[in-house]
Each structure stands twice: as structure tokens, then as C-alpha cells.
Amino acid sequence: xxxxxxxxxxxxxxxxxxxxxxxxxxxxxxxxxxxxxxxxxxxxxxxxxxxxxxxxxxxxxxxxxxxxxxxxxxxxxxxxxxxxxxxxxxxxxxxxxxxxxxxxxxxxxxxxxxxxxxxxxxxxxxxxxxxxxxxxxxxxxxxxxxxxxxxxxxxxxxxxxxxxxxxxxxxxxxxxxxxxxxxxxxxxxxxxxxxxxxxxxxxxxxxxxxxxxxxxxxxxxxxxxxxxxxxxxxxxxxxxxxxxxxxxxxxxxxxxxxxxxxxxxxxxxxxxxxxxxxxxxxxxxxxxxxxxxxxxxxxxxxxxxxxxxxxxxxxxxxxxxxxxxxxxxxxxxxxxxxxxxxxxxxxxxxxxxxxxxxxxxxxxxxxxxxxxxxxxxxxxxxxxxxxxxxxxxxxxxxxxxxxxxxxxxx
Amino acid sequence: xxxxxxxxxxxxxxxxxxxxxxxxxxxxxxxxxxxxxxxxxxxxxxxxxxxxxxxxxxxxxxxxxxxxxxxxxxxxxxxxxxxxxxxxxxxxxxxxxxxxxxxxxxxxxxxxxxxxxxxxxxxxxxxxxxxxxxxxxxxxxxxxxxxxxxxxxxxxxxxxxxxxxxxxxxxxxxxxxxxxxxxxxxxxxxxxxxxxxxxxxxxxxxxxxxxxxxxxxxxxxxxxxxxxxxxxxxxxxxxxxxxxxxxxxxxxxxxxxxxxxxxxxxxxxxxxxxxxxxxxxxxxxxxxxxxxxxxxxxxxxxxxxxxxxxxxxxxxxxxxxxxxxxxxxxxxxxxxxxxxxxxxxxxxxxxxxxxxxxxxxxxxxxxxxxxx
Ligand code: FES
Numbered sequence: 001x002x003x004x005x006x007x008x009x010x011x012x013x014x015x016x017x018x019x020x021x022x023x024x025x026x027x028x029x030x031x032x033x034x035x036x037x038x039x040x041x042x043x044x045x046x047x048x049x050x051x052x053x054x055x056x057x058x059x060x061x062x063x064x065x066x067x068x069x070x071x072x073x074x075x076x077x078x079x080x081x082x083x084x085x086x087x088x089x090x091x092x093x094x095x096x097x098x099x100x101x102x103x104x105x106x107x108x109x110x111x112x113x114x115x116x117x118x119x120x121x122x123x124x125x126x127x128x129x130x131x132x133x134x135x136x137x138x139x140x141x142x143x144x145x146x147x148x149x150x151x152x153x154x155x156x157x158x159x160x161x162x163x164x165x166x167x168x169x170x171x172x173x174x175x176x177x178x179x180x181x182x183x184x185x186x187x188x189x190x191x192x193x194x195x196x197x198x199x200x201x202x203x204x205x206x207x208x209x210x211x212x213x214x215x216x217x218x219x220x221x222x223x224x225x226x227x228x229x230x231x232x233x234x235x236x237x238x239x240x241x242x243x244x245x246x247x248x249x250x251x252x253x254x255x256x257x258x259x260x261x262x263x264x265x266x267x268x269x270x271x272x273x274x275x276x277x278x279x280x281x282x283x284x285x286x287x288x289x290x291x292x293x294x295x296x297x298x299x300x301x302x303x304x305x306x307x308x309x310x311x312x313x314x315x316x317x318x319x320x321x322x323x324x325x326x327x328x329x330x331x332x333x334x335x336x337x338x339x340x341x342x343x344x345x346x347x348x349x350x351x352x353x354x355x356x357x358x359x360x361x362x363x364x365x366x367x368x369x370x371x372x373x374x375x376x377x378x379x380x381x382x383x384x385x386x387x388x389x390x391x392x393x394x395x396x397x398x399x400x401x402x403x404x405x406x407x408x409x410x
Numbered sequence: 411x412x413x414x415x416x417x418x419x420x421x422x423x424x425x426x427x428x429x430x431x432x433x434x435x436x437x438x439x440x441x442x443x444x445x446x447x448x449x450x451x452x453x454x455x456x457x458x459x460x461x462x463x464x465x466x467x468x469x470x471x472x473x474x475x476x477x478x479x480x481x482x483x484x485x486x487x488x489x490x491x492x493x494x495x496x497x498x499x500x501x502x503x504x505x506x507x508x509x510x511x512x513x514x515x516x517x518x519x520x521x522x523x524x525x526x527x528x529x530x531x532x533x534x535x536x537x538x539x540x541x542x543x544x545x546x547x548x549x550x551x552x553x554x555x556x557x558x559x560x561x562x563x564x565x566x567x568x569x570x571x572x573x574x575x576x577x578x579x580x581x582x583x584x585x586x587x588x589x590x591x592x593x594x595x596x597x598x599x600x601x602x603x604x605x606x607x608x609x610x611x612x613x614x615x616x617x618x619x620x621x622x623x624x625x626x627x628x629x630x631x632x633x634x635x636x637x638x639x640x641x642x643x644x645x646x647x648x649x650x651x652x653x654x655x656x657x658x659x660x661x662x663x664x665x666x667x668x669x670x671x672x673x674x675x676x677x678x679x680x681x682x683x684x685x686x687x688x689x690x691x692x693x694x695x696x697x698x699x700x701x702x703x704x705x706x707x708x709x710x711x712x713x714x715x716x717x718x719x720x721x722x723x724x725x726x727x728x729x730x731x732x733x734x735x736x737x738x739x740x741x742x743x744x745x746x747x748x749x750x751x752x753x754x755x756x757x758x759x760x761x762x763x764x765x766x767x768x769x770x771x772x773x774x775x776x777x778x779x780x781x782x
Contacts, residue, residue, distance in 0.1 A: 043494030130723035
């Protein structure tokens with residue numbers, strides 16, 4: 001994949017400016033239809049989800065008080081994992097988007113909600129709602145693409161450093177909530193600044209994150225294990241909470257990877273969004289996201305981010321309505337000859353991981369490697385990793401040539 | 411155990427409970443099971459709804475444990491979700507304190523009254539509502555109180571509210587509730603000329619049914635009312651307590667008059683009149699700055715242009731980074747024309763009525779106050 005502006009055959013070349021504006025008008029109408037019909041049922045929905053989540057969390061933690069007994073450990077850990085996932089995805093993420101602000105319930109509001117996450121809600125809202133949702137998939141603007149440490153596009157020059165990116169990505173997945181906290185802080189950028197020159201605002205943000213992490217860790221790794229001491233379950237409860245956090249992290253990382261990373265999702269040049277119209281913004285969201293198909297329960301567990309396309313078009317619409325408008329959105333894609341990227345969870349996760357691996361290697365390396373030429377390809381890769389930029393450039397030229405020939409033959 | 415060590419143990423336990431529930435608080439979990447418990451936000455549960463007539467109902471509410479009680483004549487602010495959106499309204503309490511600890515309000519469904527129609531026609535027993543403690547300076551001394559209401563212009567609104575609660579006037583006539591059948595009320599209503607308003611018709615109906623005695627005074631017919639005239643209009647003025655609502659001039663004059671005569675006077679503002687949303691308007695900020703804006707400019711752009719430091723983010727309505735509380739006024743959503751109105755005492759808890767709005771996609775639709 002390369003940015004849409006550099007592709008030989010752009011997927012939106014056939015759209016006239018009028019088409020694009022018309023897409024905007026039609027999408028606005030879909031949005032309005034939801035606004036016009038939302039009411040008591042929607043409010044009852046989110047309150048019910050919150051109630052179920054809190055009951056499940058409470059019940060699971062109660063069971064874990066006796067987690068020394070293996071069945072209790074398994075049941076409690078599973079329940080707590082699900083509760084944590086619901087809390088982050090369907091509840092926290094969506095409330096923090098302001099999807100439920102219209103209810104005017106001060107307890108369920110984007111300006112007051114706090115979630116079970118290392119990163120404080122306000123910090124996340126800035127980097128996620130404001131940056132990622134506004135600059136979706138714009139290379140150099142949307143840091144969600146690879147969190148600034150990964151090679152996410154063929155156009156980014158390859159460096160041996162990226163060979164480790166599948167490993168990075170896996171570690172990031174396990175400790176995703178801390179990755180997000182570091183990312184929200186723009187830790188990498190700030191750490192390059194000498195310590196005494198760092199802005200007071202950055203320091204305050206760091207303090208807020210550390211305070212949040214301390215409170216979170218105290219709860220999961222001290223208070224609840226300590227409450228389990230009477231049954232001798234301190235360590236099992238600690239392990240259960242750790243497991244639930246890792247399960248939640250792996251799950252949310254997978255869902256989020258599926259949103260913008262699978263094959264078929266487009267990226268955009270920085271300059272292309274100067275003076276972008278409302279319609280053009282919509283089209284970028286349409287092509288920059290991918291859905292996950294599956295059951296109702298799966299949608300719920302992804303916080304309806306399985307409707308990533310609908311979510312990116314209408315981030316402030318309450319999530320329980322995405323399923324209902326998805327067919328209308330999909331029909332619109334078809335009408336205008338655009339590709340609605342969707343697939344099952346395993347397929348999309350595989351696709352996203354495949355891309356991570358492919359881009360960790362020089363362009364064309366994976367595509368030109370067969371069982372037969374494996375030894376010579378590995379030797380080439382070794383040379384590229386050890387050699388300087390000059391060696392890399394030469395080897396890359398050869399790879400490109402082989403890949404082109406292969407394309408022509410096909 | 412001594413008192414102070416008991417409190418310190420208590421606060422330590424509270425802190426422990428908080429560290430087990432963070433980022434939530436223990437109350438978030440307790441609310442699941444016991445929303446009316448002591449220490450919770452004040453709430454109530456609707457236990458019974460009795461239709462008085464086809465368009466009026468008495469609603470019996472079990473208040474939370476922290477309900478502090480009330481005096482007859484006081485009112486109550488109640489927050490209820492209508493179509494999923496929290497609304498606040500004030501209603502006079504129907505009964506004095508009851509032995510069973512429950513409270514009730516009698517509501518007449520008024521035309522276009524979103525909340526009153528909901529309460530009369532749609533609300534069901536079991537619904538949880540949000541409450542504020544009873545309020546109102548103006549309390550009935552007894553069931554056979556003698557009162558005088560003096561209203562001028564739109565000052566009639568709060569008095570109508572109170573009278574409607576005392577004597578719900580329904581499509582089938584004025585309802586005589588037990589608690590108000592012995593009340594003796596005179597209403598002196600002053601206006602420049604006879605208005606054609608539902609409020610006046612209400613007063614006339616109350617007068618015709620004998621619930622009140624109405625003395626209407628129109629400047630163009632009777633000349634401008636002087637407070638000294640009151641003694642002639644209401645013979646037993648000295649026996650009555652007076653409640654007045656109207657422009658400051660009238661209230662001041664009445665205050666001087668009553669003080670000189672040693673009479674009791676209460677003035678009360680129940681709610682401000684609603685203004686029809688228009689195009690553009692002036693935005694006032696908490697520090698006193700005002701900015702004039704047209705109906706096509708977002709408040710965010712306009713205020714920044716005028717040098718006000720505003721929170722912002724995407725500037726296109728998706729990030730909620732620009733949300734500010736509007737305490738009064740109306741704004742129009744630039745995307746679809748939808749109007750959002752903040753009315754003190756109705757659209758939010760407390761007296762503010764604050765509604766949080768996204769300034770980047772909202773334009774002024776009349777004068778607005780922003781708490782920023
Ligand atoms: S600035 Fe993003 S919603 Fe207003």
C-alpha cells in the first residue's frame with residue numbers, strides 16, 4: 001500500500017467533486033436520521049450496559065476472593081477480563097467520544113467520565129478524538145499509524161531497526177494501556193528534549209499519568225489481592241488481575257489494529273488535506289477504516305469499533321446505532337464505486353499482522369521470496385542489515401526489479 | 411472508641427473502598443442496588459401515579475433517605491429523563507409532610523409542556539427521578555391561609571405555576587384538592603392592556619370556579635396602579651400575606667408600602683421567561699466580556715476573533731474538545747439547524763440550567779451566557 005495520492009490508479013479517481021459533495025450530503029442525512037430517532041431506548045441501552053458491566057466486575061472480583069481454588073480463578077479471571085473489555089470499549093471509549101452527552105446526565109458525560117486505563121481520560125481525548133479522528137490515516141499527522149515507532153507504509157524508508165517491529169508490536173499489544181499512555185504523552189518527542197528544557201505542561205501531564213497508573217496498580221495488584229488474604233489467595237488474585245489486564249490489552253490492540261491496518265485501508269498525503277472539504281473529509285474516513293464482521297456479542301465486545309467505518313464517519317453518534325446504519329453506509333459505498341473493507345476478526349487480525357511483518361522487511365522481499373530462493377534472500381537481507389545506506393539502496397533496487405518482473409509475469 | 415478515632419477509622423475505610431473501585435467511586439456500585447440510600451445523591455422513586463382528570467395526575471414519590479422534609483407551599487425541583495434527556499422542573503408539593511414519608515406533586519399537562527405531558531401521560535411507577543431539597547420562601551401557614559398575589563406583566567408566570575399546583579385547572583374544570591379547598595386567595599393582576607394569554611384565561615377560569623378572586627387592572631382602562639390603591643381593591647389587605655412578582659419598580663414600591671403598613675411581603679422569582687431563538691446574538695462570558703455574533707459564525711471562531719481564549723480541538727464537531735457550559739440562552743447547530751436552549755432551573759440541576767455545548771459547531775441564536 002502507498003498513499004492514495006501516489007498510487008497509479010487512485011480508488012477515487014472516478015469521483016467528480018460533485019460526487020464527493022453529494023456523498024457528504026447523503027452521509028449527513030444518515031446521521032440526521034439517527035439524531036431524529038434517538039431517545040429513551042438508547043438511554044436505557046447505555047445504562048443497562050453500565051449496570052451489567054459493574055455487576056460483572058463486582059461478581060468476578062468477589063469470586064476471586066477465593067481464587068486459590070482453580071475453578072474460582074478461572075471463572076473470576078474470565079469474568080473480570082470481559083468486564084474490563086466492556087468498560088474500556090463499549091462504555092469508556094464511546095462515552096469519552098461524547099456519544100452520550102445528549103442525555104445531559106452529568107454522570108455519563110465526556111467531560112466527567114474516567115476509565116480503567118493507564119492514560120487519563122482527558123489526555124486520551126486530545127490525542128484520540130482530536131488528532132486521530134481529525135487526521136485519520138494522514139501520514140505524518142495521524143500518529144495512530146504505527147504509534148510513531150513502526151513502519152506502516154512502503155513509502156517509509158526501510159531500516160534494519162524495523163526488523164524487530166513484529167516483536168515490538170506484540171509487546172505493545174500485551175501492555176497496550178501503557179503504550180497508549182506513553183503515546184498520549186508524546187513521550188518519544190519529549191524525551192529527546194533535555195530534561196531541564198521540558199515544558200511545565202509536559203511535566204504536569206507526566207505527573208497525572210503516574211498518579212493514574214499508581215491508583216490503577218494499587219487497586220489491581222495490592223488492594224484486591226490483600227482482600228483475598230483471608231483465603232490465602234493473595235498471589236492467585238494478583239495473577240488473575242494481571243491476566244485480565246493483559247487479556248484486555250491484547251483484545252483492544254487487536255480490535256484497533258483491525259480498524260486501520262488491514263490490507264485495503266488507504267493512507268493519505270499530508271498536503272492532500274489542505275483545504276479539505278466536508279465531503280472530502282468523509283471520503284477519507286470511508287477509505288481509511290475497515291470493519292470486522294461477526295456476531296452481536298463480538299460487536300459489543302469491540303465497543304462497536306467493528307463498525308469502524310461508521311464510527312469514523314460519525315464518531316459522536318451513539319455506538320448502539322452503528323449496526324443499523326451500516327447497510328445504508330455500505331450501499332453508499334457501492335453506489336459510488338468505493339470499497340467497503342470488511343472481514344471476519346481472524347481474517348482482519350491476520351491481514352494486519354501480515355502487513356506488520358511484510359513492512360518489517362525491505363519492500364518486495366516477502367513477495368519475491370520462495371522456498372527455493374530462501375537462502376539467497378536471507379543472505380541478501382543479512383547484507384542489507386549489516387551494510388550501510390549505499391548497500392541497502394543497491395539491494396533495494398534489485399529487489400524492486402525482481403518484484404516488477406514477477407508482477408509482469410503474473 | 412472516641413469520636414475522632416471513629417471518624418479517622420471511617421475515613422480510612424472510605425479511602426480503602428475508593429482505592430478498590432478507582433477510577434469509579436464506591437457509590438457507583440452502591441447505586442446499582444440502593445439508589446435511595448443515605449449518602450447517595452438525592453433521588454426518588456415514583457411509586458404511584460393517579461389520574462385526577464384526563465390531563466392531570468398526582469405523582470407520589472418515595473424520596474431518598476436524605477430528604478430533609480418540607481413545609482406546605484414549598485416547591486421541589488425534579489429531574490426526569492424525557493426521551494432520554496434529563497430535564498429539570500419545579501413543582502409545588504401537593505401535601506404537607508405525610509406520615510408515610512412520601513411526597514407528591516400534582517401536575518397538569520400544559521400544551522407544549524414536554525415534562526408535564528411526560529409526567530401525566532407516560533411516566534410509570536418504578537421510575538427513578540432526581541430531586542433537590544424542597545425550596546421556596548413562600549410557605550403556606552395553614553390550609554386556610556389568606557393570601558394576596560400581586561403580579562405584573564410576565565410576573566404572572568410563577569404565580570400561575572403556584573396556582574396550577576394548588577388548583578389544577580383541567581379540561582373538565584378546576585380541580586379542588588383537599589389541601590387547598592379552604593385557601594382564600596386574591597390575585598391582583600396588572601398589565602398595560604388586557605392581554606390575550608392563556609395565563610389570563612387560566613386566572614379567569616379560576617375566578618369563575620370560585621377558587622380565587624381575580625382583580626385585573628389594565629393601565630389603559632383603569633389608569634396606572636398605585637400601590638396605595640390596593641387598600642381599596644382588597645378590603646382585608648391587612649389580614650393577608652402578599653406574594654409579588656413583577657418588575658423591580660413595582661416590587662420596590664410594594665416593599666415600601668408594606669413596610670410602612672407593617673405587612674408581610676414575599677417576592678419570588680420562579681423562572682425567567684423563555685425567549686424565542688433568533689439569528690445571532692451577544693455571547694457573555696463569566697469574566698464580563700461580551701461578543702456580538704451573527705447567526706452564521708461559530709461561537710468558537712467568533713469568540714477567538716474577539717480575543718477570548720477558548721478551548722478547542724478538531725473545530726468540526728467530533729472531538730468535544732471545545733465543550734463549554736451555557737447557562738442561559740439558545741444556540742443553533744450549524745450542521746443541521748437544531749436549537750439547544752438553556753433555561754435556568756430547567757435544563758440542568760441547581761439554579762444554573764447549564765447545558766454543555768460544542769462551541770465549534772454552535773452559533774448564537776439569541777443572547778447566551780457561557781460559563782467560561
Ligand atoms: S473543537 Fe472538536 S468538537 Fe468542537
